[in-house]
Amino acid sequence: EDKVVQSPLSLVVHEGDTVTLNCSYEVTNFRSLLWYKQEKKAPTFLFMLTSSGIEKKSGRLSSILDKKELFSILNITATQTGDSAVYLCAATSLGNEKLTFGTGTRLTIIP
Amino acid sequence: DTAVSQTPKYLVTQMGNDKSIKCEQNLGHDTMYWYKQDSKKFLKIMFSYNNKELIINETVPNRFSPKSPDKAHLNLHINSLELGDSAVYFCASSQFSNSPLHFGNGTRLTVT
Numbered sequence: 001e002d003k004v005v006q007s008p009l010s011l012v013v014h015e016g017d018t019v020t021l022n023c024s025y026e027v028t029n030f031r032s033l034l035w036y037k038q039e040k041k042a043p044t045f046l047f048m049l050t051s052s053g054i055e056k057k058s059g060r061l062s063s064i065l066d067k068k069e070l071f072s073i074l075n076i077t078a079t080q081t082g083d084s085a086v087y088l089c090a091a092t093s094l095g096n097e098k099l100t101f102g103t104g105t106r107l108t109i110i111p
Numbered sequence: 112d113t114a115v116s117q118t119p120k121y122l123v124t125q126m127g128n129d130k131s132i133k134c135e136q137n138l139g140h141d142t143m144y145w146y147k148q149d150s151k152k153f154l155k156i157m158f159s160y161n162n163k164e165l166i167i168n169e170t171v172p173n174r175f176s177p178k179s180p181d182k183a184h185l186n187l188h189i190n191s192l193e194l195g196d197s198a199v200y201f202c203a204s205s206q207f208s209n210s211p212l213h214f215g216n217g218t219r220l221t222v223t
Contacts, residue, residue: 031209032209034211034212038152041216041217042115042201042214042215042216042217043154043212044214045211045212045213088152090154092208092209096167098144098156098167098169099154099156100156101155103151103152103153104152104153106152
């Protein structure tokens with residue numbers, strides 16, 4: 001059965017700190033890994049990664065995939081209180097429509 | 112101009128009742144999904160439809176029946192509601208099978 005594991009489960013840091021969120025996966029015929037941010041309502045899309053070693057960046061957020069070691073990290077630099085959310089990682093496989101989600105990392109930024 | 116809209120936002124009902132949740136997307140996407148999120152924020156797929164055809168039906172009790180009248184709509188009907196059905200149900204859509212999902216704001220179902 002496909003599995004996605006995220007760590008840590010929760011993280012509390014001070015504003016301005018840098019955080020690294022981890023995601024490991026075991027997915028048959030892996031195709032892509034996605035990161036989502038969920039505040040109060042709908043998860044919103046952050047990144048989709050399909051190739052190893054190529055960093056994707058959006059402002060203070062960046063993410064990279066390692067297909068050999070089967071993991072991805074999401075980095076957030078100079079954190080702000082608006083970064084407080086649950087960050088979800090999900091993996092897809094070839095020929096399959098579904099995303100397999102991890103349990104998420106709850107990030108809390110203290111002012 | 113909500114891209115994926117679900118109704119209702121909240122649903123409180125008693126065990127044994129039958130209820131429906133509606134979902135509509137105006138993105139022109141071909142694929143729509145229902146996901147269930149439990150109290151620990153774990154999101155799990157229930158169903159996927161591509162252009163009105165059922166593609167994925169995970170191990171979901173047959174009390175749950177999706178219906179897609181057209182590719183912009185995917186409704187979820189639940190019969191004989193149970194306490195364990197309490198969760199947030201998210202509708203989502205994607206342009207292609209490997210495209211990022213666009214989620215609705217969720218329907219919080221509470222069964223008492």
